[in-house]
Amino acid sequence: MTMxxxxxxxxxxAGAAGALSLAGCAGMGGGASKARVVxxxxxxxxxxxxxxxxxxxxxxxxxxxxxxxxxxxxxxxNLVIGGNRSIDEIRRGYDGLRRHGVQVVNDEVTxxxxxxxxxxxxxxxxLTYDRLIVSPGIDFNFGEIEGYQxxxxxxxxxxxxxxxxxxxxxxxxxxxxxxxYLLAIPLAPYRCPPGPYERMSQVAHYFKRAxxxxxxxxxxxxxxxxxxxxxxxxxxxELYPGxxxxxxxxxxxxxxGSAMAVRTDFDTVRGDVLNVVPPQRAGDIxxxxxxxxxxxxxxxVDWRTCESKTVKGIHVLGDATLSAPGMPKSGHMxxxxxxxxxxxxxxxxxxxxxxxxxxxxxxxxxxxxxxxVIHVASVHQWDAGQATVVPVKGAGGxxxxxxxxxxxxxxxxxxxxxADMFA
Amino acid sequence: xxxxxxxxxxxxxxxxxxxAQDMGxxxxxxxxxxxxxxxxxxSVGGIEPLAGMDKSEMVRKLNEFRSGAKPAxxxxxxxxxxxxxxxxxxxxxxxxxxx
Numbered sequence: 001m002t003m004x005x006x007x008x009x010x011x012x013x014a015g016a017a018g019a020l021s022l023a024g025c026a027g028m029g030g031g032a033s034k035a036r037v038v039x040x041x042x043x044x045x046x047x048x049x050x051x052x053x054x055x056x057x058x059x060x061x062x063x064x065x066x067x068x069x070x071x072x073x074x075x076x077x078n079l080v081i082g083g084n085r086s087i088d089e090i091r092r093g094y095d096g097l098r099r100h101g102v103q104v105v106n107d108e109v110t111x112x113x114x115x116x117x118x119x120x121x122x123x124x125x126x127l128t129y130d131r132l133i134v135s136p137g138i139d140f141n142f143g144e145i146e147g148y149q150x151x152x153x154x155x156x157x158x159x160x161x162x163x164x165x166x167x168x169x170x171x172x173x174x175x176x177x178x179x180x181y182l183l184a185i186p187l188a189p190y191r192c193p194p195g196p197y198e199r200m201s202q203v204a205h206y207f208k209r210a211x212x213x214x215x216x217x218x219x220x221x222x223x224x225x226x227x228x229x230x231x232x233x234x235x236x237x238e239l240y241p242g243x244x245x246x247x248x249x250x251x252x253x254x255x256x257g258s259a260m261a262v263r264t265d266f267d268t269v270r271g272d273v274l275n276v277v278p279p280q281r282a283g284d285i286x287x288x289x290x291x292x293x294x295x296x297x298x299x300x301v302d303w304r305t306c307e308s309k310t311v312k313g314i315h316v317l318g319d320a321t322l323s324a325p326g327m328p329k330s331g332h333m334x335x336x337x338x339x340x341x342x343x344x345x346x347x348x349x350x351x352x353x354x355x356x357x358x359x360x361x362x363x364x365x366x367x368x369x370x371x372x373v374i375h376v377a378s379v380h381q382w383d384a385g386q387a388t389v390v391p392v393k394g395a396g397g398x399x400x401x402x403x404x405x406x407x408x409x410x411x412x413x414x415x416x417x418x419a420d421m422f423a
Numbered sequence: 424x425x426x427x428x429x430x431x432x433x434x435x436x437x438x439x440x441x442x443a444q445d446m447g448x449x450x451x452x453x454x455x456x457x458x459x460x461x462x463x464x465x466s467v468g469g470i471e472p473l474a475g476m477d478k479s480e481m482v483r484k485l486n487e488f489r490s491g492a493k494p495a496x497x498x499x500x501x502x503x504x505x506x507x508x509x510x511x512x513x514x515x516x517x518x519x520x521x522x
Contacts, residue, residue: 028501052454055462298432332458339454343447359509361455361501377497379504394502399496406496409459412469417458 013055025237033061035349038119038129040109040285042066044331045135045317047097048338048423054100057346060135063127064097067108068162071422074192075331075364076414077161081169082202083210084361084370089162090414112289114311118309131345133306134291134299135317135338136283138191138329138398141297144279151257153392155274159191171273172203177211182271184252184262186279189298190330194227194376196220196277198366202239216244219264221251227328228366228376228398235368235402237318252276281327282320291316298322303389304382305344306337315341326391327380328362335417336360357382360389362396365410373406449512452505456513464517475522481514 002177024279039046042064044411050064071092079085094104098160106123112134118126140157148155158168172181181203200216206215225232225246236244254263261270281287281297284347291308298323308314318334327333337360344354360380365373378396380389399406455463456473460466464473473481487493488502505513 055451106515335458338453339457341449341450343454347447355451357454359452359505361504363456363459363497363501375497377500381504392504395500397500401494408469409496412466413459415467416461416470417447420457420462423462423467 003326034059035130036061039064039133041135045333052342061198063103072161074161138280140278154257178213179272187221201368219250231374306341371407372402373410449516453516473517474520478518
C-alpha cells in the first residue's frame with residue numbers, strides 16, 4: 001500500500017522553509033511545473049545537481065531526499081581527525097537549497113520503481129519523477145574483511161564524515177603516548193585516492209605535537225601510495241621523521257576487535273587505535289535500483305548526461321559511478337559531474353540534444369600538516385573515439401612542493417565549493 | 424511586403440538560436456571554474472573572483488597561465504586543459520556576470 005504524495009503533503013514533508021520558498025517562486029505558483037526531478041542524496045553530487053537545476057531552469061520542480069538533517073563534508077574531515085578543525089566547521093545546512101526552491105525531504109529512499117517512475121520513502125508514501133538522480137555515495141563491503149562486522153563498536157573507518165569522524169578523533173585523544181595508530185587502506189578504486197595519506201599526515205601532526213612517542217602504522221593493500229606519492233613521502237620524512245611506518249602490498253584480511261589486531265596474508269599486527277577502511281561500492285540504493293554494472297560495485301554512465309547505461313531515465317553521480325579513465329572518486333569531480341548532469345537534464349526535458357562535449361576538472365588539496373598543502377589537478381574532455389571523458393594530455397599535475405599558500409587555497413576551495421552547493 | 428518581414432524575422436532567429444547554444448555551452452564551461460572561484464565567479468573569499476572581469480583581461484591571464492609566463496600553483500595546469508575557443512567562451516561568460 002503506497003500513496004503518491006500530493007503537493008500539500010510534499011510541502012509538509014519538505015518543512016515550512018520549503019513551503020515559504022515555494023510560495024515565493026513564480027514559476028510554480030500555479031502548481032504546474034515543466035517536470036519533476038527527484039534527487040536521492042544531498043552530498044557533493046545531489047546538492048550541486050539540485051541547486052544548478054533550479055538556478056538554470058526554475059520551471060523544473062526539484063525534490064531532494066536526504067536522510068541526514070545536515071551535510072558533513074568528507075573533504076576536510078581529516079583536519080577534524082587531526083584536531084586542526086572542528087566538526088562544525090565542515091558542516092552545512094540545507095536552507096540555502098530551500099531558498100533556491102529545492103524541496104528538501106529529510107527521509108530515506110527505500111526502493112525505486114523505474115517502470116512507474118516512483119521512489120518509496122522510509123516514512124511512507126512515494127514520490128513520482130520524470131527523471132531521477134541517484135547520488136548515494138559509497139557503502140562498504142564489510143564482508144570482505146573477516147571479523148569486521150563484530151568489531152564495529154571498537155574499529156572505525158571514518159570514511160563517511162559524521163559520527164565516525166568525531167569517534168576516531170576521540171579514540172586518538174584517549175590513546176596513551178607511545179601507542180600505535182593503525183590505518184588499513186583498501187585496494188583502489190576507493191573514495192578519495194589521496195585521503196588515506198592525508199589522514200596519516202594529520203594523525204602524525206597530532207602525535208608530534210601531543211604524543212611524540214606514538215607511531216602511525218599503515219597497511220596499504222596497494223603496492224605503493226596511490227596519489228601524490230613523492231610529495232607525501234617527502235612530507236613524512238621531513239615533518240614526521242621516524243614516526244610513520246608505511247607498508248605497501250599489505251591487504252588486511254581480518255580484524256580482531258578484542259585482541260585489537262588485524263591480520264594480513266603475512267602476519268598479525270596490533271594497534272591501540274584500529275582505523276580500517278573497508279573495500280567500497282556504490283551506495284545501497286544504487287544496488288536496489290539495479291544500477292550496478294561492474295564488479296558488483298560501480299554504476300557505468302554516459303558522461304555526456306551521467307545517465308545510467310543500464311536504466312534509462314536515471315542519472316548516477318559521484319563515487320558510486322564507474323570512474324572514467326584517470327577520473328578520481330572525489331567531491332570536486334562529483335560537483336562537476338552534477339553540473340554536466342543538470343545541464344543535460346534541462347536539455348532533455350526541453351526536447352534538445354545535451355551538450356555533446358562535456359568538460360570536467362578536478363582539484364584535490366591534501367593537508368600534510370595544519371597549514372601546508374599539496375594538490376593534484378586534471379582536466380577531462382569528451383573523446384568521441386573512446387566515447388568517454390579522458391584527461392587532457394599536457395594539462396593537470398601536482399604541486400611543485402608543499403606550501404602554506406596552497407594551504408590557504410585548500411581551505412578557500414572548501415568554502416567556495418560548499419557555497420556552490422548550498423548558498 | 425509581409426513576406427519580407429516574416430523572412431526577415433526567420434533570418435534573425437537563426438543567430439539567436441546559435442547564440443542561445445553558445446550561452447549554454449559557455450555557462451557549462453564557466454561552471455567548471457565555480458568550485459574554486461564561486462558560483463558564476465562570485466567567490467566567497469580566499470580565491471580570486473571572476474564575475475565581471477574584463478573579457479580580454481581574462482583571456483590574456485589564461486593564456487599567460489598556459490604559456491607559463493604567469494606563475495601559479497595550479498592554474499598553469501588547469502588552463503592547459505581548455506581549447507582557445509573554450510577560453511574565449513568562459514571569459515565572455517564571466518565578463519557578463521555582475522560582480
